[in-house]
Every structure is written in structure tokens, then in C-alpha cells.
Amino acid sequence: MGVPLSYSFRNLWTRRLTTILTALGMALVVFVFSAMLMLAEGLQKTLVETGSSDNVVIIRKGSATEVQSGVDRYQASVVETLPEIAIGKDGNPLLAKESVVIISLQRRVTKQENYITIRGIGKSSLALRPQIKLVEGRPPRLGTSELITARSVAERFEGSGLGETLRFGLREWKVVGVFDAGNTGFNSEVWGDAEQLMQTFRRNAYSSVIFKLRDPNQFDAVKRLIENDPRLTLEAKRENRYYAEQSEMMATFLRILGTSLTIIFSIGAIIGAMITMYAAVSTRTAEIGTLRALGFKRLSILTAFLLEALLLGGMGGCTGLFFASFLRFLSVSTMNFQTFSELAFDFRLSFDIVWKALAFSLMMGFVGGVWPAVRAARMNIVESLRAT
Amino acid sequence: MPPIVEIINVSKSYRRGNQMIPVLIDINLDIEEGEFLALMGPSGSGKSTLLNLIAALDHVDSGTIRVGGVDITALSENELAQWRAVNVGFIFQFYNLIPVLTAFENVELPLLLTGLSRKEREEHVAMALRIVNLEERMDHYPAQLSGGEQQRVAIARAIVTDPAILVADEPTGDLDRIAAREILDLMDRLNRESHKTIIMVTHDPKAAERARIIRHLDKGFLNNVYSQNPH
Numbered sequence: 001m002g003v004p005l006s007y008s009f010r011n012l013w014t015r016r017l018t019t020i021l022t023a024l025g026m027a028l029v030v031f032v033f034s035a036m037l038m039l040a041e042g043l044q045k046t047l048v049e050t051g052s053s054d055n056v057v058i059i060r061k062g063s064a065t066e067v068q069s070g071v072d073r074y075q076a077s078v079v080e081t082l083p084e085i086a087i088g089k090d091g092n093p094l095l096a097k098e099s100v101v102i103i104s105l106q107r108r109v110t111k112q113e114n115y116i117t118i119r120g121i122g123k124s125s126l127a128l129r130p131q132i133k134l135v136e137g138r139p140p141r142l143g144t145s146e147l148i149t150a151r152s153v154a155e156r157f158e159g160s161g162l163g164e165t166l167r168f169g170l171r172e173w174k175v176v177g178v179f180d181a182g183n184t185g186f187n188s189e190v191w192g193d194a195e196q197l198m199q200t201f202r203r204n205a206y207s208s209v210i211f212k213l214r215d216p217n218q219f220d221a222v223k224r225l226i227e228n229d230p231r232l233t234l235e236a237k238r239e240n241r242y243y244a245e246q247s248e249m250m251a252t253f254l255r256i257l258g259t260s261l262t263i264i265f266s267i268g269a270i271i272g273a274m275i276t277m278y279a280a281v282s283t284r285t286a287e288i289g290t291l292r293a294l295g296f297k298r299l300s301i302l303t304a305f306l307l308e309a310l311l312l313g314g315m316g317g318c319t320g321l322f323f324a325s326f327l328r329f330l331s332v333s334t335m336n337f338q339t340f341s342e343l344a345f346d347f348r349l350s351f352d353i354v355w356k357a358l359a360f361s362l363m364m365g366f367v368g369g370v371w372p373a374v375r376a377a378r379m380n381i382v383e384s385l386r387a388t
Numbered sequence: 389m390p391p392i393v394e395i396i397n398v399s400k401s402y403r404r405g406n407q408m409i410p411v412l413i414d415i416n417l418d419i420e421e422g423e424f425l426a427l428m429g430p431s432g433s434g435k436s437t438l439l440n441l442i443a444a445l446d447h448v449d450s451g452t453i454r455v456g457g458v459d460i461t462a463l464s465e466n467e468l469a470q471w472r473a474v475n476v477g478f479i480f481q482f483y484n485l486i487p488v489l490t491a492f493e494n495v496e497l498p499l500l501l502t503g504l505s506r507k508e509r510e511e512h513v514a515m516a517l518r519i520v521n522l523e524e525r526m527d528h529y530p531a532q533l534s535g536g537e538q539q540r541v542a543i544a545r546a547i548v549t550d551p552a553i554l555v556a557d558e559p560t561g562d563l564d565r566i567a568a569r570e571i572l573d574l575m576d577r578l579n580r581e582s583h584k585t586i587i588m589v590t591h592d593p594k595a596a597e598r599a600r601i602i603r604h605l606d607k608g609f610l611n612n613v614y615s616q617n618p619h
Binding site: 001002003004006010011014290291294297381382385 | 466470501
């Protein structure tokens with residue numbers, strides 16, 4: 001058996017102030033680290049949850065998003081004839097030819113202009129997304145200048161609340177409903193009739209065609225059919241995969257930014273831990289000598305001091321995570337680089353982030369503590385005992 | 389019966405800058421089992437160095453030290469640590485208790501290096517604290533004890549593993565007269581009743597009087613003259 005754990009723990013407790021300050025330094029780093037990962041996780045989760053694996057998104061070959069895509073009317077009608085498309089309760093195919101445009105709206109509070117996605121929908125668009133619930137008003141009537149807005153848009157942007165009027169494309173658009181799309185990308189959108197929007201923005205082509213598969217296992221066959229048809233210049237993606245791909249660039253950016261910031265901060269925290277641990281070793285030289293005299297081996301001393309540094313790191317990690325966990329109650333919105341429009345999402349804490357943050361904090365403790373611990377273990381017994 | 393400690397032609401020197409300073413020169417000494425030996429001499433005479441060598445805290449330059457028949461000069465660093473845990477009990481001038489551990493935990497420390505169960509350890513610690521008459525203060529931290537009490541805890545820690553020898557470096561050097569007398573009484577009792585072999589370094593003639601044999605060191609040499617106290 002080695003030096004008891006209580007020895008390491010109580011030594012930290014004895015130097016409470018130094019311990020707390022050092023742990024707080026590490027906590028700050030873990031907070032930043034966790035916050036950035038939570039942000040990336042929230043963004044990814046939001047976009048992934050936007051899509052359903054039963055739905056297929058058809059866009060122009062080579063275009064990453066609906067914004068860049070164009071599906072002309074002829075090609076859309078070819079897709080519409082596919083027998084693999086599910087039939088809705090009304091007997092019509094569960095398919096929607098949609099058009100996506102981006103407009104600028106003014107925030108209610110800051111008056112700042114932000115880009116918002118307007119989705120032109122067809123009559124099956126709502127049926128294709130059962131996660132979307134109309135919470136106020138009614139659906140827009142096709143063939144009119146009526147809109148429905150996502151709750152987060154309705155709350156934050158001028159003219160987008162129920163009964164209000166938005167002005168774009170030289171027309172006035174009346175908001176007749178507000179929908180709740182949960183934590184999905186649709187929660188940052190405004191929906192209206194696709195044909196009306198295409199006329200307004202002088203578009204001849206849809207942005208995408210969305211349909212539900214009769215049998216989700218037929219996706220590969222449908223994809224092959226569409227992509228090999230010489231009349232079509234389109235590609236098919238499962239809807240959830242399509243949105244996951246959209247999130248990758250932004251999430252990767254956030255992760256790289258988070259990791260870079262964390263690495264810079266962690267150097268400071270590691271130096272802090274190292275100073276604390278060197279001070280601990282130097283004030284406990286006689287104790288180290290005594291333990292060695294009593295028969296504790298160098299490895300036991302090394303382990304005791306390393307454990308102390310790891311405890312310090314662990315405390316910092318838990319504190320940082322504790323404060324970061326409150327970020328879950330915050331919602332943020334940012335520009336989605338791939339669609340150039342506003343996307344609202346929450347910070348998400350996952351088990352993966354918890355273990356990564358804890359592992360990172362323990363790593364800081366280890367790196368900060370390893371040299372002082374080695375120094376303690378290498379001390380000469382007689383010289384250490386003279387330090388009494 | 390062979391002596392418990394045999395010191396044969398031991399020399400030790402320290403480096404100071406480019407110079408080698410001899411501290412012990414060709415020391416030969418036998419200590420019988422159950423002996424209470426006091427090592428005396430002026431500062432720098434090498435008495436603490438000799439004690440450190442017997443307790444395997446330091447290495448000889450030349451010569452051999454056998455304790456209980458084991459040549460400790462031939463053991464590796466890890467073997468020495470293990471050997472000390474079993475065979476040597478330490479009593480230091482400044483007690484050297486671990487401040488963040490209670491009296492009980494301090495006494496238990498050497499037992500953590502044995503294979504004893506928790507219950508067995510508790511029994512051993514309780515017995516050692518009973519011998520030094522501090523059983524009721526086992527939950528106190530060193531800072532809550534007087535100097536004399538701290539040294540008694542240190543003695544309990546030294547005897548808890550029932551080692552072959554007890555080494556004491558100025559055990560009364562930091563204590564007042566009354567506490568010093570109590571500690572010496574305790575050491576005396578351990579020697580007489582439990583037949584513990586005690587090797588004590590001291591400046592204090594009053595402390596040395598308690599030993600059965602007093603050996604003097606001077607400038608690294610062990611005087612052949614030694615006094616035997618009547619007991």
C-alpha cells in the first residue's frame with residue numbers, strides 16, 4: 001500500500017486558498033473548453049434533428065445546400081412520378097417542391113439586421129415534418145401572401161409576430177401563424193407558399209424537392225435511380241444526413257476555435273498548478289524525508305504528489321463543468337456559414353463532453369504535477385530530513 | 389549470539405565544492421541485541437551520519453554494516469526502503485509527524501507497508517498508543533498536542549511494527565526538562581521491558597546517562613574509551 005489518499009486530500013484542504021485559486025484557474029479553462037464543445041454539439045444536434053431519415057432531399061448535383069441548389073420544374077415533375085414516394089392521408093404523394101430564399105429582417109430589441117431563411121412550401125410540407133407544431137394561428141393558404149413564422153423568429157424580429165406584416169420583395173406578407181419546431185433548424189425559418197415566393201423573387205426553379213419514402217430501406221435504390229437518370233442533374237440525400245452535413249463546417253470551426261482557445265488558456269493553468277505543486281513539495285521536504293525513512297518507496301511519493309495534482313485538476317474540472325452546465329439554459333443564434341442565414345440553437349451537454357472535459361482537467365493536473373512529483377520522489381532522504 | 393549491529397571498517401565522506409570532507413574514518417562497532425547505546429560527541433563529529441548509516445538512510449563509502457545478519461550496504465534502494473519499514477523505528481528531534489494526519493494515522497503509516505488487514509492495523513496502533521499512554525488522544529492532530537505528546541506519538545510510530553532496532557536522533561533536543569524526562573523514561577522502559585535495541589545520538593549528558601553504554605565520536609573517529617552506566 002502507498003501513502004494514503006487522505007494525505008493528498010488533506011494537504012490540499014490545508015492549503016485551501018491556494019488550492020481554490022489554482023482549481024479556479026483550471027475551472028475557467030474547462031468552462032471555456034466545455035462551452036465551445038457544447039456550442040458545437042448544440043449546433044450539430046439542432047441541424048441533425050432537423051431532418052428525418054424517412055425523408056429524402058433532392059438538390060442539384062454538386063450543391064451543398066438548398067440555397068445554392070436549383071431544381072427546374074421539369075426535373076421536379078420527373079421526381080414526382082417515382083412510385084417509391086409515400087402517399088399521404090389525402091391520397092396525394094407526400095412530396096413538396098420547396099424554394100429557399102434569404103431575406104434580411106430587423107431585430108426587435110437591437111434593431112440589428114439579420115439574414116433569415118424563407119422557405120417556400122407546398123401542400124405536403126407540414127405533413128412531411130411532423131415535428132413542427134402550429135402553436136398559434138393557422139397554416140398559410142396556398143396562392144396568397146400569407147406566412148407562418150417559427151417561434152424564435154416571431155419573438156425576436158420586427159413584423160414577424162402573429163397578425164403582423166412583413167415587407168419584402170415589393171409586397172406585404174401577413175403572418176397568420178406561429179409554429180414551434182423544437183430544437184431544429186426550422187425554428188429559425190419563415191414559411192410561405194412556394195409559388196408566391198418564386199414569383200416575387202423571379203425564380204424559375206425550386207431549391208429542392210422533399211419526399212417521404214414508402215419504405216425507408218428503398219433509399220439506396222431511389223438514390224441510384226435519380227442519380228443515374230440521364231434527364232436529371234440531381235442528387236438524393238436522406239434529410240437527416242443532409243442537415244448533418246450542413247452542420248459539419250460550423251461545428252468543426254467551433255471545435256477548432258474552442259480547442260485553440262483552451263490550449264492557450266491551459267498553458268496558464270498548467271503553470272499555476274506547477275507553481276502550486278512545487279510550493280507544496282518545497283514546504284513538505286521534511287515530510288517527504290520522513291515518509292521515505294519510514295520505508296515508503298520513491299514511487300509511493302511520486303504517486304502521492306501526482307494524485308494531489310490530479311485531485312486539483314479534478315476539482316477544477318468539476319467546478320468548470322458545473323458552471324458550464326448552466327449554459328444549457330441559454331439559447332444562442334448565429335450565422336450558419338453554409339446557408340448565410342440565422343440559426344438559433346442551445347448549448348448541449350453530452351456524456352462525451354463531460355468525459356472529455358474531465359479528462360482534459362486531469363491532464364492539466366498531471367502535466368502541472370508531474371515535475372514537482374518527480375522532484376519530490378528524487379529527494380535525498382538525509383537532506384530532506386535536515387529541512388525540518 | 390552475534391551482535392545485532394556489526395559495523396566493519398566503515399568510512400564516509402561528503403563533498404564540499406571540490407573538496408572531500410571525511411566524516412567517519414574506519415569505524416568498527418558492535419551493538420548487542422537489547423542494548424541501549426548513546427552516541428555522543430561535538431557537532432560535526434559524525435554521530436548523526438553514523439546513525440543514518442545504521443538506519444540505512446545513507447550509503448557508506450567503504451566498509452560493511454550488518455544488521456540482524458543482513459549486509460545492508462549491499463541492498464538496492466527499493467530493498468533498503470523495504471528493509472527500513474520492517475527493521476528500523478525512527479525517533480527524530482523534531483518528531484517529524486505528518487501534520488495533516490491524526491495521531492492514529494501517523495502511527496498507522498508504517499503499518500501501511502505491511503500486509504496487515506485494517507482491523508489488525510487498528511489493534512497494533514491502539515496497542516502502540518497505549519504503551520506511550522496516548523490512547524485517548526488518537527484523533528488529535530499533531531498541532532493539537534504538546535511537544536512531549538508529539539514525541540510520544542513518534543515513539544508509538546517507531547515501535548508499532550516491532551522493529552529490530554530503534555534509532556533516535558536527539559530525541560529530547562526540542563523538549564523541556566519534564567517532557568524530556570518522560571521521553572527518556574519511556575525509552576528506558578522500552579529497552580528494559582520490551583528488550584528493544586536503542587541507538588541514540590545526543591548532546592545532552594542527562595539523556596546519555598539513561599543509556600547503558602556511551603560511545604564518543606570525535607572528528608570522525610570512534611574513541612575506544614566507552615563508559616558503561618550502572619543500572
